[in-house]
Amino acid sequence: MEQITKGKRLILFPLPLEGHINPMLQLANLLHSKGFSITIIHTQFNSPNPSIHPHFTFRSIPDGLSETEASPKDIILLFSLFNTECVEPFKLCLSSLLSEEPVACLISDSIFHFTQSVAESFKLPRIVFETGGMTSYAVFTQFPLLREKGYLPVMQDSQLERVVTELPPLRIKDLPVIPKGDPEKYFELCVVIMTKIAASDGVIFNTFRDLEEQGLVTLHKQYPNLLVFPIGPFHKCVPEEASSSISDQSCISWLNTRAPKSVIYVSFGTIAAITEAQFLEIAWGLANSNQPFLWVVRLGLVHGSDWLEQLPSGFLENLNGRGHIVKWAPQKEVLAHPSIGAFWTHNGWNSTLESVCEGVPMICMPCFSDQLVLARYVSKVWKIGLQFENGTERGEIEETIRKLMEEKEGEDIRDRSLKLMEKANVSFKPGGSSYQCLDGLVKHILSFE
Incomplete structure (x- = not known):
């Protein structure tokens, strides 16, 4: 397999928050171990340290965020700004990279929903990396139904303990909302992210089937044509690298x-x-x-x-x-x-x-x-x-x-x-579910040519 993948380049685009950057870089290492060449496009905000990953190529793009805006305090605003301010710089960077050498596909964080239309304009396959689990992702796919049934937006304190009959054992208080955010903007963001994932060439999860079989079944029912690749846990599959965070030993x-x-x-x-x-x-x-x-x-x-x-x-x-x-x-x-x-x-x-x-x-x-x-x-x-x-x-x-x-x-x-x-x-050992899904992902990427 490595002989076939050797020289094939993948472009990865992580969302610049630590809980998103780290697993994306672990995924990059996993795919690099399969023989792919890796280019990481990243924003200037919270950019990764290239010296920790000398085997990758890094390209920085401006994100247009002011110091006040570049804060996770209002996460909905931050995500919305990324999806407007990064469009043109990302297009220019991607165009430059594609002019230099062939690229097998783009793998972008699901929050960067704008990358679906950009990839389509370049006729470049786009695979999504969803940094959450399949269980919670399956709940997000139900947001239109949850609104139709009156569960969203979550408002009445007296109803919070009520079980969501369509998604047991979740109660209304367990639905994935952001308490202090604008519920309308959050709903719209979630729906557009889900729509763009459904239009993609597949979605990767850092998980394993035995943990989230129920979430996988729900996803297959909701999106029967979407290819889903649960290939984690990443941190158990690839050697640990130095972290850019300063830990107290x-x-x-x-x-x-x-x-x-x-x-x-x-x-x-x-x-x-x-x-x-x-x-x-x-x-x-x-x-x-x-x-x-x-x-x-x-x-x-x-x-x-x-x-x-x-x-x-x-x-x-x-x-x-x-x-x-x-x-x-x-x-x-x-x-x-x-x-x-x-x-x-x-x-x-x-x-x-x-x-x-x-x-x-x-x-x-x-x-x-x-x-x-x-x-x-x-x-x-x-x-x-x-x-x-x-x-x-x-x-x-x-x-x-x-x-x-x-x-x-x-x-x-x-x-x-x-x-x-x-x-x-067991999942990431030969014959395990994640091991087999990773092989499936590699074959899927190679089929794009």
Whole structure:
């Protein structure tokens, strides 16, 4: 296969947010390992570090965003701006690349919906990379139906616990919305993204069939002609490269001093933000649980706070070393550490998948969009975690941690997590579902000529 792919060039275009760039670069490595040459087109905003990937060609395009606009605080506005400001620069860059050498196809992030019409204008096949899971993606495909049935926009608090009969076990409160965004603009964005994916030459997911068979079935019903390639977990298929994020390695030496499966790892990703009140409840809930914890408090996590100044005086000292707080952690290394007993997560797709791959049970605190769907699936379908249902009050935090770490329910969750981890490990080995899907993807790309 590598002999056939050698010299065939692919152009990849990642959305410039960390949770999108990292898996796209992992995908690039996976395809490079199959013999393809890789060119990455990227925006000036949040651009990747080419020196970490010397085997790829990088081309930068202007994104036209001001400093105020280039912020994930209003994610709907940011995505909309990308889809207007990047059109002409992307066209020019793509035209230049196509004049230099043949290109087999374009692989673009699903959020960049404008790339479908641009690719069509160049008669270039476009495959979409969807950085979320098939489960949440399948829910997005149902948005027109959900609006027709009155579930969207989500408005009435009294109805939030109601089950969405078309998508069990999701309740109205689990639908993938952005609470503070304009619901109309968000709906329109989601519908246009889905429409452009349906018109593409296929969609790639960083997942494996045994985890998301239900999502795959729903997708096939909705889009019977769309080719779907679940070829993950990427980070298990390709060697780990240096990251552009600066992680605090002190957490690994601290973890080395803790008992096996005893530590709660707490991290809410790169975008989620919490209030000062939530921050304090989390701090006291962790302290009162009497369980060791490693907590990532990144800069900007707490509204109106620089870092840890909101913690009560002497908080950490009074824990006698039982708690360790860092600004950023090498997450995959942390989750693989034998001392980790649970992962308190916002349920972004990358974090959820990484937890699944290490057999680590989850405590779910979703913030927005697909995280809401995933938290429900983790707790009620896959049954590999527990979800906070009544906000983050210190008593519920303490009770949830105890249930997961000390009680029979926690043991059962741990057993299911380890079984799912084994399925993940099998998926990317020869004969596994992801291994076979990757071969199918390579053949599909080669068929474009």
